[in-house]
Amino acid sequence: MVTHPSLATTVGSLEFKNPIIAASGTFGYGREYEPSADPRVFGGVALKGTTPKPQAGNPPPRLVETPAGLVNSIGLENPGIAVVIKEKLPQLEDLASAGTRIILNLSADDDNGFVSMAEKCNQASPLDVLELNLSCPNIKAGGMHFGTDPKVVSKITSAVKKATALPIWVKLAPLVTDITVIARSAEDAGADAISLVNTLPALVVDVERQRTVLGNTFGGLSGPAILPFALRQVYMVAQAVKIPVVGMGGISCSDDACAFLLAGASAVQVGTAIFVQPDIAERICDGLSQYLLEKGYEEITDIVGRLAQKD
């Protein structure tokens, strides 16, 4: 009989004390939620999307709630990679000591930007993973998202891989013709894991004033509304690649997290739900432990990918 099921998981060669990771953009640089929530409860925290230079962000309004969802257009407001390495990461030593993995999410408008940040990260600490946000507009390609073109995904991934020894997670935009093609191109180029899904492109209209709500017109939809779609994309990618998958999209309870693990995710990220329940990591971990107990599993890894095994 199982009495103390283990929530420990691995993403490639990297161990996580539990599979719950704070998603980039929802947990700042790791300390903002204190003292209302302890960041060390998370298996990992993915820090705010960081760019080569400081970025001011988009004009407000930047947020609007939609049915069971949230549309945001923050515009990657961040102090730039140099400040993050010098001032933000050193504040996270106690997280690292507590076994919470530090994931730095990187965004750039060309491959040189990604490479230069990755090189700077070689001396950064504490830092366990670089997550490449390939959902941002590619300025050189007329604003097309990098993540929609397998050749571009491959080029950026292999360039960053050469520049650093840190594990690289390639974070994919969900709205593409065939997500498995994009995921495989990242895998072939040396990605250590695929993380998905980023927000869905969205538009919200103020009917009374006959204009768009967000200051930057378009935004990204997150929250429970996108979960079934995200789950489908994660399931498809988990079937298509051999490297691990980190799943996310609308997770707000342990059953949601469980669904992603069953669909093949080795770990999951929680974003919008943190806004609603800052202590969500604890709640989900408790729920997952209970699930394992009830089902008689000793380890959370026992359920990863169970869905495909039953096909």
Next chain:
Amino acid sequence: MAVLHLHTNTARLHTATVEYNHRLKPGLFLLALLNTELATQSLPAQFLTIKVGDTHSPLLRRPFSIFNASKIAGMAPRVEILYKVVGQATRIMSHLKAGDQVSILGPLGKPYPIEGVSPLLIGGGTGIASLHFLARRFLDKLIVPKILFGARTEDELIPLPELGRAEIHLATEDGTVGFAGDVVTLAKEHLPGAHDAVYACGPREMLSALKEVIPSTPPCFISLEETMACGVGACLGCSVQLADGSYATVCRQGPVFRIEELRW
């Protein structure tokens, strides 16, 4: 980027019990929540976020300025929230009854600095909430604030029985009670007075109009409202533009700003 002073974040997740949820006027409610920590720690202009209902709709917590926080011997330690029913979340809140439990995150944000001995407080609509709390704190210090409280019509003006000793001037845009006109026009008659600090809270248009008429001294502190997701400075969703072009979060770097710090 502008560097704004941050108030030490003392916010915690609380489960609070509803003491009462009074309907003050049509669509205007005063919600009292029993919680010792919130009642003790909250300061004027700080806010709470409330998870309304237990479904995904509404999804995000909703921010509310604190109308009053009191911990008086022999009385229940409570915080009060003044709210207007404007949408789904506040409609659900209007059905809360004594004994119901709600999830609260707070207190959040930077409070008003309490300065001066002759403060002028200018409130529009439910913006009176933070000023009510502030006025109470001034009265506790035996300082009598002058309060200008405006709304569109008498039905939107709530009674302020706990501010008996303060000097209160009312304004309604339709002239149903008090000064006939908006509160900023009324404020012009009181500026410049012998006031050594001005505090204002209300709709953005009101604050923007105030900026046009306010002298550069005394200092004018305003408290802003914005749609927000996290409430703690993590998501950067509630940012407003500062005079230097950079952005500041209303939830963490605000909600209180000096009026001249913002780009209008």
